[in-house]
Amino acid sequence: MKKICFVAPELSPFSTGGIGVLLHNLLVEYQDEDVEFHVLALRDSSIDNNVFKHIFPKTILWRSVDLVQTTTDPALNPPDWAFTTHPWHYKSYQAAQALKAIAALGNAFDVIEFPDWGGLAFCAIQEKLLGNLGGALLAVRLHSTDSILRAGQPVIGGHAAANLADLERKSLLDADLVVAHLASIARATQQHFGFSTKWLSAVRIDAPPIPMKSATKSIRFETTTDICFPSKIQALKRPDVFLNGALAFMRSHVEYTGNILFLAHPSDEDLRQQLSDKIPVKFAERVTFLFDAPSSVRASIIERSISIFPSPFESFCLAAYEASMHGGWVALNKENPAFSDATIWEDGTNCLKFDGTSLGLAECLELAWSQRAELQLRSVSHSAAKQPYWMKLPNRKAKVSSEVKTQRTPLVSVVVPYFNMGRYIHRTLESALASTYANMEIVLVDDCSTDQHSQMVLDKIRQADQFDCVRVVSAPTNVGLSGARNLGIRQARGEFILTLDSDDLIRSDFIETAVGALLKNPDYSLVVPQTAFVTEESSNSEMTVIDYALFIGEAIRGGTMANRYSTATSLGRRELYAEFPYDEYLSSYEDWDFYARAVRAGKRFIVASDIYFYYRRRAGSMIAENTRHRHIRNLSIIRSKQLLTAGHAAIDLNIMTDSEASYNTELDRLSGIGTMRVDGNSDQKDQYIRMLRGQIAHQDILLKDANTKLSSIQETVEAWRSAGAANKGNARSEATKINRKKRSLSWPLGGWYSNAKIRKSIRELMRSGEFDAKWYLANNPDVAAAGMDAALHYLKYGRNEGRLGRPGD
Template sequence: MRICLLSLDMLGPIHNGGIGTAFTSLAEALAAAGHDVTLAYPADHTETAPLSHWVRHYAGRGIRLECLYARGEDKRLALAAYHWLKRRDFDAIHFHEWRGIGHFLVKARRQGLAFRDTALICQLHSPSEWHREYSHRFATGHGELERAWLERGSAEGADLVISPSRYMLDWVREAGWRLPERAIVLPNLLPAGFACREPTRGPVGELVFFGRLEERKGLALFCQAIGLMITAGAPPRRVTFLGKVGEMGNESALRYIGRAAQAWNFPWAVRNDLDVLGARDFLAAPGRIAVIASIMENSPYTVLECLAAGIPFLAADCGGVAELVAEEDRGRVLYRRTADDLAALLVRTLRDGAPGARPAFDLGANRENWLALHQAPLAAARPEPAGEPPLVSICMATFNRHGLLAEAIASVEAQTYPRVELVLVDDASTDPAARSFLDSLEPRFAARGWQLLRNPENLYLGATRNRAAAAARGEFLLFMDDDNLARPDEVESFVRAARHSDAEILTSQFYFFAGRGAGPDRIPEMPNHWIPLGGPVPLGFFANPFGDANFLVRRDVFEQLGAFSTDRASFEDWEFLLRAATAGRRIECLPETLYAYRVNEAAMLRSMSLTDAHRSFRRVMRAWADAPPSPDMRAALVHAADMGMHELHKPPPGARLPLNGAEAFCAVSDEALARGDRETARNLMAQACRLEPENRELRLALIGLGGGDPAELDEVGPELLPAARLALRCLRLAGDMAAAEALAARLAHLGVQP
């Protein structure tokens, strides 16, 4: 079977993401079973070696890694993935709901445009609304509504949805997601070569917070529990934080820990550089226990890896965590999600030693279940719509633009769809050349059975388009501007999508081009500016997510919705589409770029005054005000309030250090040293050196804190004198006189007074 796994998270380019681990592990298992496996990575981002390195790395494992090198917002990455995949022939495509990377795949298949014989499989891992809810984060922009729409659509249009936990299936259903009939639970797989062991027990002296350093992973609760342990007179000997540094409120989690640790009387460290196998080896060292303190989890790899490797751990009983742990072991390693319960369990563990736990399922059998899923065809046959192709009436308004109009008409004449009529309405053009050109069109239109109508006075766009629609004979209306250029298969694609999807209104992608000259010879497949989605409805109250005025609509639906309003203002398309959406009409947006949109200085939107803009937007607000109360309206109001709270509580302006960079570790190391916590300062500086191993100044600073390799003192040159002097002062303050004397001698050799 030819299988593609499409993921924005990938082991190798990304250090230790859970989604990347899941997709890479599945790819390894499928390749080992003899399948032809491709990993598709849409982005160009790497945290480690160049992507070319990882292409060779995966090739050595029998897996083809394809890097698409796309950039931009989530929907642009998803659209790039669609265009790449539609030209290839896979039996099955796996994708995650996270960031909606599969959104356009399921839309294209629903619209009959691609993937007719391909199974589309969505894995549920981390919906953004779920993550934001349990991370206690306000909405920062309208992008959250868009991302949630992309994610939800990815799952709802799939043939099969797979969740690693029953909990997440229940959560998305309660959130209103309409999942396909086939929605199953299959726990995640472990990477190839992951060594499984029996659970180990023994004394514990070091607590290891295991997970990303952020609110949802329980960092605040863990620090509170440590404080309770100190109050109870039972502190740990050492604490290590193992995971990427995130944010806590408006500050770095690293700085948050530094503030919390001011009351600690023991050293602490952070390791943010380890991959899956490195983290396992770190945790397996004697005397350590992993603490997984999450506020909420789906099916965390942190727990699965500890269970499989026999590593001692404690975890919050939340989300899908308990589904991973054998029922008889849950009472020993799981705790209620409170600081008091965690502190009590930690004190007991330090006193009695680490408890052991086993997985709730057989890891080998789980692997076989994943493989069995791919032993039979997964895609159901999809019949082609029957019946005669419907007539499509292209409704076009024009005013004093005969040169551009000629190009637009030529693109209509080039359509591949057999049943098209053009209804052209002149909005009382005043230019003699334009009127003469219209006269010349009469015989051409008559020969084709097309219609040319003229307004007795200028009525503006809404009324002129309505007149074209009223005269149209087609089952479908396609509105088109007189300066746009249609792709030859525009009408054919729209009709195909309408008949396959049962959508009542369809929009599409489009390509901007500038000037009054000829348009592009070929319309590129990727839009170069706006990417409409056809929704979501709540976003439609703030911006137009639906599409441009160049849309296809069933004529009866257009009439039932009352046609366009006739204000002498813009945004009649946005207003109409919002009215349609709030009335429950089905709107679909094609992933194909079906026309070129001309931008010129005389265009209405570009020449709009502030007064015109206000009048036009009031037109949209009228559609909002007229809409009946609905869940979509409530969602829009909640989103607006959420964004307002974000504005009140957003961080102050100014430069911030990269969360996971060496500079951030140096800053917190300096703060620890200022408090007299030399061992913690050394631990943090050592981590800075791991992140920038070639930085000799950092290595000298580490030597000054009593760490590192003293032999490096022999390599001190003039360019490192400031760092060397600082290291010398630190060594003397620490009483490490032997190292201080060696460094002083080196400085004297360079002719510098230490």
């Protein structure tokens, strides 16, 4: 009997959402097969045990809350607030930890299936590559990734959205198997993420079950037939296309007396209001928003209506099948791959098709209206896979048990650049020598250290028996960090290279874990450890963690904005470093550049979930001394190597650096407004704000933050205007009222804007109940040590870094 586990972020009828409905249908449809179903529920509170057992009598329920430890070692397991990449990265981590706990209880699955949305499979797949989840086949089902959905709707992006796209991409690329409901969706996904055609060979097409039979007879297009929108009111679903197209048809045919119906919950209330505002008065009584209708009422309306589906992308669109199978008509966007000619949908036979535009929809309805006497559409005929993909798979357990575990232990070279680090080098070397992996050498590269203490320490290392596997290599001149690493790699003899800076620490089992993973997975080139920042005095025996930095590995999108590839320390195949030597022109970010070039060349990384590397946060480190000028310089060098081609044009990613520099320039100019007198020319201020908006409009990366600042400036200018009107130019008096302090007319805007806005924000934060200052300081010792106000730190830095404001967030 096969054992299948579904990782469920949602499950019908306990929660809403298409993923939960599909999972419900799978469990019901195939419960009589020779299979044992398990469900790992991530949103546990909504599931009632008795109801679950009644609906799914043969399914075993696991709850992540019962499996994942709430108290963990901060030096080994990152807490939720450490996942500044994206909240769903933490959900993925929780799922992997829960699955490891289930395995520890003696449960071995043949298949573990995840949805694609949110990259939920990311951590579990990486854990399997590291050898921690046994022989279960890890499958990802295509429901629609956030990345694909975002491509079809006008939303503001940012670092988190880019990181989420990378989590989703890597989950799909590294999965053992990908399940698609339609071949056209598999091809669309492949094209969106830029996967090779080889990726399609890992895709299985599995038609999902729909628990209903097709109607024997469909409706006719009558004068009273309603035109219905059964999808969610959100930008991706294109409700504006539906409304405009339906209204255009109604204007052209006074003899048509049917209504326009919205049958979905308004996911976007602002969009719903925009739709309402567009309805002409004469049609107001014929347009209805019917929310939260009972399923029986909804079905009775759909079976007598023409349902419109204008969305540019769906992974399957169960609602369209249900509408047609109920006996209603459906009009579909033919540009949507779920409705393409390669699918079961055939224009004029079981559906109407239009080009995805409002006028296209109006023309489609116009044509159907003109042919209504003879046009008869039949219900779509759908059949679920008689035998789901897991029943066609070979016996995974037999395959795993027949594998021969490798005993090879190739030489690993630990390359340690050294420059005036006499205070820390002993702890770094002891950290490496504590490794559980025996076949290792350490190449210590002295980059012409200048202080006497560091030179003395180096001499003692050469003579000490405990460091007999340490080989000291001296650079002929000070070549910098990149040059020292390159020199050490050239001198190294190992098949694998571990880069380790001379003030940092590595966990004792990382080398053994990483080498084992690369030996088992020859398609991968490097293993990334997750990182904890530790205090200056930390050692392997006494570790004090103060922060974290978590990585994604192949950060195709997020890596253009920040280094989400890996920390500087990682273990890789020697040929990787030979192919991509560190850029010695870079004074920092050399690791960021190294990983970016490798990933663009198609190299693949395995990413550990737990903490294996410890970065010593100290005064004088590269991070501590990184200036804005150095940041822009090095980032410009990295991005200049990343070329994008479009038609006959080619640009490098320095366009992002230019955009960010333009943004910072505008912020600098913004502070210059403070030198204006309060009674200055309001037209000049209006002109400046318009210019500022134009400059920032194209800066997608920082747009949300920029819009917030601009709104505040506009409010300030409006205050100036009100002051001038109310006091006939006595702006000083009004400014005094606003600030509640006496200010001179030449007092700068910058000071008032920043201080007043911050004080107001702090008051609102404290009143909201969303922030606990004592808890924040207790859980962020670096903030407490700095003596900074808790609320001020949270508003300026903490929330952007993903830190929590109160327990339980």
